Amino acid sequence: MTILGLPSELWFEAVMFGILLGCFYAAVSIGLSVSFGLLDVPNVAHPAVMIVGSYCTWALWDRGLDPIVAGVLLMPLFFVVGVLLYRFYHASFEKRGTEAGVRGLAFFFGVAFIIEVGLILIFGVDQRSVQAEYIGSSLELGEYRFPYRMLVAFGVALVLTFALTLYLSKTFTGRAIKAVAQDEAALRLMGANPVRIKQWAFGIATGVSALAGAMLIIVGPVEPAMDRVYIGRTFCVVVLAGLGSMTGTLAAGLILGIAESIVLMHPDLGASWAPAVAFSLLLIVLSVRPQGLFGR
Amino acid sequence: MATEALALDGIDALYGDSHVLHSVTFSLQEGHVLALLGRNGAGKTTCMNAIIGFLPARKGEIRVFGERVGRLSPEAIARKGVGLVPQGRRVFPTLTVKENLIVAARGKNQLDHVFELFPRLKERTEQHAGSLSGGEQQMLAIGRALMGNPRVLLMDEPSEGLAPLIVAEVGRTIARLKAEGQSIVLVEQNVKLAFDLADEVAILNTGRVAFAGPASAARDNESLITQHLGVF
The missing domain is CATH 1.10.8 (Helicase, Ruva Protein; domain 3)
Incomplete structure (x- = not known):
């Protein structure tokens, strides 16, 4: 029996793999959910920064560190880079008013290309990958196999989503970040400096990218231009989620992951159609529910 | 003599090329309520924006308990003890x-x-x-x-768009804050509510102070009220 052209025995597998893939997509998008979703910074360089995280993870792994440990250790460094990047963006673009937004977008595209070329100059164009016990082996449950690398990404995504949701709702700075996203001027009336709060939040978003980058290279080999496919996917997840919602990001990641996985396994469609899924979903959501699934 | 909580001294403010406040001068004593009145577009909210620093004054001086705050950012002015209840409330919805x-x-x-x-x-x-x-x-x-x-509380039209019962409740709250010694500038279209609460009144007309003085003097001056507020 087939449902929508896909044999019914493949459906379960497609959905299970889609859940794992979806959590991975949520993990790579959650930083953007903070920087674009909450702070309105059109950070198209987010995937490129993540690839830098992948390469840094590779470099540390090459010196004997576990990739996950490397990703965690890189977070504070990336936090500082994020703070500096935001300060530069703010001083050069944001401060000059709303019409600077498009130029800001061009700025982040520029940053993405510089990163890409920089990575090629340092590491070359070859793919890089890491090895660890949990890479290459699978958890076997009956006739189904779940790659451990995907389970690791799944776990990290859940931890990241949970931690960020908690941070934004339970800490003073977290609440201020949500407040600055909603009404910057009103927050200034409370004596808070919005620029300082936003640079802190952008730092967190960038710090999270380091760990997401580690996940990326755990899940599969990376190469310098890989950020391009992730621009579509990450923006799709963040907009689908409803800008700035962390649980929404997890849900949207799952939707994209499952949809892509079904397309991947579908006999009439296959891998070449997978990249179209993100943009099709984005178009459908924008026309039906522009504020996203969990929109503010 | 009572302490001066807030003073505007010859404030000029412009939105781009349009001159919206002309040498605005008034002051609020500690523990008093000053009602800032005027028709729509008289410059009341602009005055609030000038005090809190969203629209820095081009000329003149703003003092909070004697300290000049005219060159500071809104967040710095807020930290000096100026609290603003903004027009339209602007709470954080989520x-x-x-x-x-x-x-x-x-x-x-x-x-x-x-x-x-x-x-x-x-x-x-x-x-x-x-x-x-x-x-x-x-x-x-x-x-x-x-x-x-806040050492000085600015309230920009707190009764705007509210049902009469709620307006009365807001009025009682302001009266209670005043009784607790809070210094308040109250911007209002609801002239009755303002006169009930105010010790002093400043009336703006097209960006100029048309009257500044005790509320009792303004309340009984019918020609002043008809000319600048057009109510009663």
């Missing part, structure tokens, strides 16, 4: 009532005081501010400003 209050906390904890003033807010601490009624949002906006322990 934050809960409690989160809205806590994010504004500065200095001595006022949470219990705010909940005592507005028991309705205490019943709704975990509710998102966006789902509150207009009156409750106004209470939240006032409570949020109080969380910062």
Whole structure:
């Protein structure tokens, strides 16, 4: 029996793999959910920064560190880079008013290309990958196999989503970040400096990218231009989620992951159609529910 | 002699090329309520924006308890003890009532005081501010400003768009804050509410001060009220 052209025995597998893939997509998008979703910074360089995280993870792994440990250790460094990047963006673009937004977008595209070329100059164009016990082996449950690398990404995504949701709702700075996203001027009336709060939040978003980058290279080999496919996917997840919602990001990641996985396994469609899924979903959501699934 | 809590001294302000405040001068004594009145477009909200620093004055001087604040950013002026309840309330809609209050906390904890003033807010601490009624949002906006322990409280049309019963409640709250010694500038279209509460009155007309003095003198001056406020 087939449902929508896909044999019914493949459906379960497609959905299970889609859940794992979806959590991975949520993990790579959650930083953007903070920087674009909450702070309105059109950070198209987010995937490129993540690839830098992948390469840094590779470099540390090459010196004997576990990739996950490397990703965690890189977070504070990336936090500082994020703070500096935001300060530069703010001083050069944001401060000059709303019409600077498009130029800001061009700025982040520029940053993405510089990163890409920089990575090629340092590491070359070859793919890089890491090895660890949990890479290459699978958890076997009956006739189904779940790659451990995907389970690791799944776990990290859940931890990241949970931690960020908690941070934004339970800490003073977290609440201020949500407040600055909603009404910057009103927050200034409370004596808070919005620029300082936003640079802190952008730092967190960038710090999270380091760990997401580690996940990326755990899940599969990376190469310098890989950020391009992730621009579509990450923006799709963040907009689908409803800008700035962390649980929404997890849900949207799952939707994209499952949809892509079904397309991947579908006999009439296959891998070449997978990249179209993100943009099709984005178009459908924008026309039906522009504020996203969990929109503010 | 009473201490001067807030003073505007010859304030000129411009939006781009349009000159909206012309040498505006008035002052508020500590513990008093000053009502800032005028028709739509008279420059009342612009005055608030000048005091809090969103629209820095081009000329003149603004003092908070004797300290000049004219060159400071809005957040720095807020930290000097100026609290603004903005027009349109502007609560953070997806934050809960409690989160809205806590994010504004500065200095001595006022949470219990705010909940005592507005028991309705205490019943709704975990509710998102966006789902509150207009009156409750106004209470939240006032409570949020109080969380910062302001030495001068500016209220921009707190009765705007509210049902008469709620307006009366807002009025009682302002009276109580005044009794507690809070210095308040009250911007109002509701002239009756303003005269009930104010010690002093400043009336603006097209960006100029048409009258500044004791509320009692303005209340009985019918020609002044008809000319500049066009009510009663």
